[in-house]
Amino acid sequence: MAGAVLRIGVVGGSIAGCAMAIAGARAGAEVTVHERSEAALEDRGFGIAIPPWLHRELVAAGYLDAGMPTVPAPSRVWLARQDGHPSARELARQEGAVTACHWGLLWRTLRANTGAAVRYHRGQPVTGVRRHPSGGAVLRTADAEHVYDIVVGADGPRSVTREAVAPGAGPVPAGYAVWRGTLPLTALAGHPQVLELLSGAWITLGYRGGHGIFYLIPGSAPESRLLAYAIYGSPPPATWTAAHETYVRHIAREYFPADWAALVGGGEHTSMAYHPVTDFDPPRVADPPFLLAGDAASITRPHTASGATKALQDALCLERVLRGASSPAEALRGYAAERQPEGARLVALGRRLGRAMVERPPDWEAMGAAEVAEWSRATLDGADSYLHGRVAG
Numbered sequence: 001m002a003g004a005v006l007r008i009g010v011v012g013g014s015i016a017g018c019a020m021a022i023a024g025a026r027a028g029a030e031v032t033v034h035e036r037s038e039a040a041l042e043d044r045g046f047g048i049a050i051p052p053w054l055h056r057e058l059v060a061a062g063y064l065d066a067g068m069p070t071v072p073a074p075s076r077v078w079l080a081r082q083d084g085h086p087s088a089r090e091l092a093r094q095e096g097a098v099t100a101c102h103w104g105l106l107w108r109t110l111r112a113n114t115g116a117a118v119r120y121h122r123g124q125p126v127t128g129v130r131r132h133p134s135g136g137a138v139l140r141t142a143d144a145e146h147v148y149d150i151v152v153g154a155d156g157p158r159s160v161t162r163e164a165v166a167p168g169a170g171p172v173p174a175g176y177a178v179w180r181g182t183l184p185l186t187a188l189a190g191h192p193q194v195l196e197l198l199s200g201a202w203i204t205l206g207y208r209g210g211h212g213i214f215y216l217i218p219g220s221a222p223e224s225r226l227l228a229y230a231i232y233g234s235p236p237p238a239t240w241t242a243a244h245e246t247y248v249r250h251i252a253r254e255y256f257p258a259d260w261a262a263l264v265g266g267g268e269h270t271s272m273a274y275h276p277v278t279d280f281d282p283p284r285v286a287d288p289p290f291l292l293a294g295d296a297a298s299i300t301r302p303h304t305a306s307g308a309t310k311a312l313q314d315a316l317c318l319e320r321v322l323r324g325a326s327s328p329a330e331a332l333r334g335y336a337a338e339r340q341p342e343g344a345r346l347v348a349l350g351r352r353l354g355r356a357m358v359e360r361p362p363d364w365e366a367m368g369a370a371e372v373a374e375w376s377r378a379t380l381d382g383a384d385s386y387l388h389g390r391v392a393g
Helices: 015-026 052-061 103-113 192-198 244-255 258-266 307-324 328-359 369-380
Strands: 007-011 030-034 047-050 071-081 088-102 118-121 128-131 137-140 145-148 150-153 172-184 201-207 210-218 225-233 271-279 290-292
Touching: 007 015, 007 137, 007 145, 015 030, 015 103, 015 118, 015 150, 015 307, 030 145, 047 052, 047 103, 047 210, 047 225, 047 307, 052 088, 052 307, 071 210, 088 103, 088 201, 088 210, 088 258, 088 369, 137 150, 150 328, 172 244, 172 258, 172 328, 192 201, 192 210, 192 258, 210 258, 210 328, 225 244, 225 258, 225 328, 244 258, 244 271, 271 328, 290 328, 307 328, 328 369
Parallel strands: 007 030, 007 150, 030 118, 071 201, 150 290
Antiparallel strands: 047 088, 071 088, 128 137, 137 145, 172 225, 172 271, 201 210, 210 225
16 A cells, blocks of 8 residues: 555454464554453463464464374364263264364464564553544544554454444354363373374264264473363353353263263363353444454354454455455455355354254264265255265275
8 A cells, every 4th residue: 555654453462363464464454452351361272273274374384383283184074972871983084184182382473473563552441432523433542542554353253343344243142052161182192092082183072952063283381282172062050050061070970981971071171161151243344444353253153163264364365455445445345345244154064063063963874985975964954064074985
């Protein structure tokens, strides 16, 4: 863009915020990030799966480092408890390679790669945004007002910035929950078959009432590994008096094959969290001088594994449109034209997956490879998803 250097303010300094900051800086802008938390974000230890092709693109573009630890999982294996027995039965094998990452390590790499061109402020919550008479945007914090040419809302599901783009809109509950957790690799010492399976695949474990996803990720210590999971099902009943996070132990002991029940139901976790599942398809993701990224824009149900993936692709798009546009407004219109329909597509896919895997799940124990293949075709309904590929015959 001709003229003065573009000034971009980013609300939120998590994965989406850091990626958008890199995008702006690579396009030649002066970027300032305002992160509300003073805590160390790198301590968040859950797993993230991204497509291998996107990982390669991000490394080539300088967003990620080739040396960032990852764990490749080249295929997907479907399991269920064997009918009438405590052991697991393999239902199918499916193409669907992922590059598994540790949330904290991914954030740390993005944060380091923002570089000296980006100002990053911790403990600086943004309390409001508004338009400036000059055509730019005003971002308000506790101690000052800051004027930018573009404000990027990367501030998550409860976005402050969203009010300037889609007033009154926000996440919609799906009616069920996801439990996320990690266990040290030592927890698998007594389960050699599980470890062997996880060494070459990521696992979908179907159970009555939902399903679980299991895969290995890098640990925060060099050369270490963790077992990460995301388990979907109904929220704890009103009679459950313990912490919501611990209800996943009950699910595992009640419904999982013996090895998997022992890991989740009795294993010593390094992290455990409970989240009600939501989604959201906003009426717009940009309205110059504001744009939304990551979960501040569309929120997809985590079955699509597109939270971080979508945020990283948002950043690649922003860099591209900034380099090719003649004005901030033109760049933001180009961003909306690309990212709005992609977000809507992923939200629709997540709803179909949620209905088929949690709200009205099949009888997993009665399924085989042919049934899984047909279920996948019917559920995807022609949609593209890097997680769901051709089932091996």
